[in-house]
Amino acid sequence: MAARDETVTTPRPWLLGMTIALAAELLFLFRVTVPDKPVFDEVHYLPAARALRDLSGPANMEHPLLAKELIALGLRLFGDGPLGWRAMSTVAGSATIAGVFALTWLLTGRTRAALTGALLAVLGFTVYVQARIAMLDTFLLAFLLWGIVLLTAAMRDGSVARWIAGAALLGLATACKWVAAPYVAAAAVTFVMMKRERPARWPGLGAVRALALLGGVSVAAYFLTFVPAFFYTNEPMTVERLLPFQWDMYLRQTQKLPHHTYQSDWWTWPLLIRPIWYLYEPVDGAQRGIILLGNPAVMWGGLAAVAACYWGWVKRGSARLLAPAVLWTFAVGIFAIIPKSLGFYYYYYPASVFLSIALSVALDHWRARLGWWDEMYLLLAFALTLYFLPVLTAAPLAHAAAFHRWTWFPSWV
Structure with missing residues (x-):
């Protein structure tokens, strides 16, 4: 039996969402300067951010500029040290948690479900780890998730302003990493399908106008992020080189790369077969480790939630159940298609966060049958967080072989 619809008890859910984002920001900032050396792919993106800060010339040319520009902003604001390296990532992580709250609230209309989704995202490990490292994927998901939030809201109320803002955010997500580009096409297909089913809805958004705005605004937002490159001291960007540069990026991203210790296939990510140790070495006076691993309760339980959402949609035709399941499937399926020679678990980052939405929506939908199991599930996720906390936070470990505990x-070694 589906849970009956209830009126939203919080008159200002946005205020609660902002409070959650602030709490997440404080959590992510705590001891963010440990370790005081670059971690994992920070060795690639910090030099690129310094080049953008100084406008010295192109660097890390296989990816667009926006995420590296934001890391450079952190260097400007907080200096070229651990806080400056990671400060903007903490902001992106907090925005991601708020985005989970907002999207879950849009899908369910209930604050309890939205709060559950946000808490599961915090306890899911992946947002916490990515919010404390200067990597591109952290910024990608923040823009992507809020783009989805605004486009979903626009499809519900016909707001042209929200549609334009959502399109711009998808363009900015693509300006972090190209993997966000398919979501623009997915938004277009979704709108056309919904408009066909309910043509009277969204009077301010006809199909042609909506798709033109979606494509035009997202492309414009993407290319605007290249403006700093026109002011490089060495090899400045020109209008003539802007489009050929996109092809150069494509060639770099699709080139054949040598074997990597942590490479993995896309189908292994949902099963947690090959996580990544971002750090495991003596640093700052102690043996420390950071593992990018999803919380097993959220990752494996989330797969059951996705299956339940699909089943519920087949039985009842509920769009609110279908949406998070399709989001997760799409986020994983992209990597089964795109021409990348190597895959890594951190590519699963967006999909791992969508699982917290699927879980909260499923728990909310079947709450009449499940009772208070959402609280019990949160307690299980919290218990596992406490268990793995030392290797999520780079805490001092007892000895070099301490990793065996986790x-x-x-394949997790």
Whole structure:
């Protein structure tokens, strides 16, 4: 039996969402300067951010500029040290948590479900780890998620302003990493399908106008992020080179790369077969480790929630159940298609966060049958967070072999 519809008890859910984002920001900032050396792919993106800060010339040319520009902003604001490296990532992580709250609230209309989704995202490990490292994917998801939020809201109330803002955010997500580009096409297909089913809705958004705005605004937002490159001291960008540069990026991203210790296939990510140790070495006076691993309760339970959402949609035709399941499937399916020679678990980052939305929507939908199991589920996720906390936070470990405590399977080493 589906949970009956209830009126929203919080008159200003946006205020609660902002409070959650602030709490997440404080959590992500705590000891963010540990370790005081670059971690994992920070060794690539920090030099690129310094080049953008100084406008010295192109660097890390296989990816667009926006995420590196935001890291450079952190260097400007807080200096070229651990806080400056990671400060803007904490902001993106907090925005991601708020985005989970907002999207879940839009899908369910209930604050309890939205709060559950936000808490599961915090306890899911992946947002916490990515919010404390200077990597592109952190910024990608923040823009992507809020783009989805605004486009979803626009499809509900016909707001042209929200549609334009959502399109711009999808363009900015693509300006972090190209993997966000398929979501623009997905938004277009979704709008056309919904408009066909309910043509009287969204009087301010005809199909042609909506698609033109979606494509035009997202493309414009993407290319605007290249403006700083026109002011490089060495090899400045020109209008003539802007489009050929996109092809150069494509060639760099699709080139054949050598074997990597942590490479993995896309189908292994939902099963948690090959996580990544971002750090495991003596640093700052102690043995420390940071593992990018999803909380097993959220990752494996989320797969059951996705299946339940699909089943509920087949049985009842509920769009609110279908949406999070399709989001997760799309986020994983992209990597089964795109021409990348290597895959890594951090590519699963967006999909891992969509699982918290699927879980909260499923728990809300079947709450009449499940009772207070959402609280019990949160307690399980919290208990696992406490268990893995030392290797999520780079806390001092007892000795060099301490990793065995958290590596449940040989492939986690």
